[in-house]
Amino acid sequence: MPQTKHFTSEAALPNTICSFLHFAHLSLINFESGLFFIEIPPFLLIFKSTQENFKVFIKLTNTFLYGRMVNNDMEEVSIREAYNKFKPESCVFVISNDEQGKASGMVAGWNMKCSSDPGMFAVSLSKKGYTHKLIRQCKEFVVAVPNKELEEVVLFFGSHHGNEVDKFADSGLETEKAKIVSVPLIKNATVNFECKLDKEAEAGDHIIFIGEVVACHINNDKKVLFNFKKKDGKRDFGEF
Numbered sequence: 001m002p003q004t005k006h007f008t009s010e011a012a013l014p015n016t017i018c019s020f021l022h023f024a025h026l027s028l029i030n031f032e033s034g035l036f037f038i039e040i041p042p043f044l045l046i047f048k049s050t051q052e053n054f055k056v057f058i059k060l061t062n063t064f065l066y067g068r069m070v071n072n073d074m075e076e077v078s079i080r081e082a083y084n085k086f087k088p089e090s091c092v093f094v095i096s097n098d099e100q101g102k103a104s105g106m107v108a109g110w111n112m113k114c115s116s117d118p119g120m121f122a123v124s125l126s127k128k129g130y131t132h133k134l135i136r137q138c139k140e141f142v143v144a145v146p147n148k149e150l151e152e153v154v155l156f157f158g159s160h161h162g163n164e165v166d167k168f169a170d171s172g173l174e175t176e177k178a179k180i181v182s183v184p185l186i187k188n189a190t191v192n193f194e195c196k197l198d199k200e201a202e203a204g205d206h207i208i209f210i211g212e213v214v215a216c217h218i219n220n221d222k223k224v225l226f227n228f229k230k231k232d233g234k235r236d237f238g239e240f
């Protein structure tokens, strides 16, 4: 025989919501039968008593009493876990040239538009990579927004180092001459921003490069690639 647990409203609920029971009476929670009942005369509401349902009930009750949502599930997590909540996030190619004018680049999920007049775009690049060295000496870079057809190249650019492989030659990624900067555009990208380096800022293990956008180009018919949470340890992408 499964043991049945009954809780009175006062035992089951925090003090803060007991006054609610003057007009809404949580008469019984019966976890084993899988139901709990809320009496708001003349109605009797019956809910499936999952832990989730009960949490939702407590949140709604708090909202009703105090006019604000109270998060009962707040949990302290690592910085990695917290950042992961931002996914899906857009990711971009960040391209620059070496001293010989040869282009290389990487992928950055940590990117943002940061001014509209003048247009400015920022990317945060790891100090461990190669691309930040190119931007420092070239003072120009291109931010190219990929789409689903470039997914394989995104994975390649995002997992190899430009001082070890020739990313453009190895991937066959097609480029096009930019209007103002010396760094090439990515032909099949959805958006290309031509940027002149405005300033850089150290940010822990990354460097934030802020570029003034001096020209933008779009491929109207293309969508934008988003990086989802990893699935079975593998990167997963979709486009919108």
Ligand SMILES: Cc1cc2nc3c(=O)[nH]c(=O)nc-3n(C[C@H](O)[C@H](O)[C@H](O)COP(=O)(O)O)c2cc1C
Residues within 6 Å of the ligand: 091, 104, 105, 106, 107, 108, 109, 110, 111, 124, 125, 126, 127, 128, 129, 130, 131, 132, 154, 155, 157, 158, 159, 160, 161, 162, 163, 206, 227, 235
């Ligand atoms: C979807 C995706 C997002 C990434 N976001 C970033 C990022 O924001 N900043 C960064 O430094 N590296 C990021 N990376 C990793 C770099 O792209 C990767 O380390 C790359 O190999 C560096 O190339 P480089 O050494 O030629 O500069 C990302 C990779 C992927 C696939």
